[in-house]
Amino acid sequence: MDYTLEIDGTPDTIPGGTGVLLLHPSTGETDRIDTDFFKTDTDSFLVVSTRTTAREVKQKLEYYDVDEECAEILDTLSIERGYSRRSSDTVHYVAAPDDIDGIVEHIDGFLDDHDGKLRISIDSVTELAYYAGDDRALEAVERVLELLADHDAVGLFHLSEEPHDEAVVDEFRDLFDGIIDLDEDGSVDAEF
Numbered sequence: 001m002d003y004t005l006e007i008d009g010t011p012d013t014i015p016g017g018t019g020v021l022l023l024h025p026s027t028g029e030t031d032r033i034d035t036d037f038f039k040t041d042t043d044s045f046l047v048v049s050t051r052t053t054a055r056e057v058k059q060k061l062e063y064y065d066v067d068e069e070c071a072e073i074l075d076t077l078s079i080e081r082g083y084s085r086r087s088s089d090t091v092h093y094v095a096a097p098d099d100i101d102g103i104v105e106h107i108d109g110f111l112d113d114h115d116g117k118l119r120i121s122i123d124s125v126t127e128l129a130y131y132a133g134d135d136r137a138l139e140a141v142e143r144v145l146e147l148l149a150d151h152d153a154v155g156l157f158h159l160s161e162e163p164h165d166e167a168v169v170d171e172f173r174d175l176f177d178g179i180i181d182l183d184e185d186g187s188v189d190a191e192f
Contacts, residue, residue, distance in 0.1 A: 003117060003154050004041035007033055009188040010180060016117075016152030019145045020178040023159055023169070029186045030158055034121050035064035037156045038071075043116030046107065048074045050097040050127035051158075053083060074106050098132035100140045107144055111151040118151060120144070124158035125172065134168050141175055 002013040014020070020037075024030050038045045038061075049057050054075035061068050071090060078085045080096040087093060094102035111118060122128070122144065129137035141157060148155050157176070161169050173179060181189040 001117065001152050003119070005037075006040050007036050007180065007188065007190075010178070010190040011192050014154060014178060014192070016154060017149035018177050019141075019148055019155045019157060019175070020180060021157050021159055021172060021176040022180045022182060023161055023173075024182040025162060025184045026160065029182055030123070031060050031064065032186075033180065033182065033188075034123060034156060034158070035060065035066050037121060038066050038119060039064075041117055042070055042119050044070050044072065044110075044114040045119040045121070046072045046074060046110045048076070048103060048107065048120065048122045050076045050122070050131070051124045053078050054085070054091045054093075072110060074103065074110075076103065096131065097127055098136070100128075100132055100136050103128075104140060104143045104147070108147055111147055111153055118153035120148070120153060120155040122155065122157045124160065126158065126160040126163055129164070129168075134164070134171075138171060138175070141172065145175060 001016040005011060005014050022033060047057050054073045057073050061071055073091050075093050076097040079093050085093055107120060125137055125141060128140060159172055178192040
């Protein structure tokens with residue numbers, strides 16, 4: 001199954017099972033790319049947020065006019081930070097951003113429970129590494145990529161280059177079939 005990709009500079013379609021690494025300097029322009037990733041050719045999508053709360057993710061989806069009927073959100077921050085939270089059919093929580101098993105299990109459950117064209121965004125792998133360490137973040141990404149392949153789904157993984165050693169960034173790059181390199185000025189280079 002192929003998925004349409006409507007992000008400047010990328011192929012028109014990518015096959016199911018593809019993981020795409022979004023390398024970026026800061027978080028400014030990533031919202032646009034993230035939401036473009038969800039807008040077309042999607043029956044259901046899951047946002048795994050290690051950087052913002054579910055409320056902030058909802059605001060982003062609304063601002064960029066993404067169909068929230070298709071959305072589920074996994075908030076990894078609110079419990080740890082003591083924020084109020086309301087679980088619903090579409091908003092879920094794990095205890096903390098370093099709960100790798102909880103995050104991967106939730107992604108697996110989402111992929112099992114939904115049919116059709118499924119997309120996942122992990123925003124961000126950098127935060128995951130900050131809380132859980134580089135090795136555990138790499139392991140988590142590998143596990144999620146396997147799930148995407150098993151379920152013919154696609155995923156977008158945010159990684160800010162600045163906090164990581166170049167060798168660590170290269171380790172992440174090596175895991176992916178597609179890489180979108182977002183420059184400071186908002187321009188995109190893609191390698192698939």
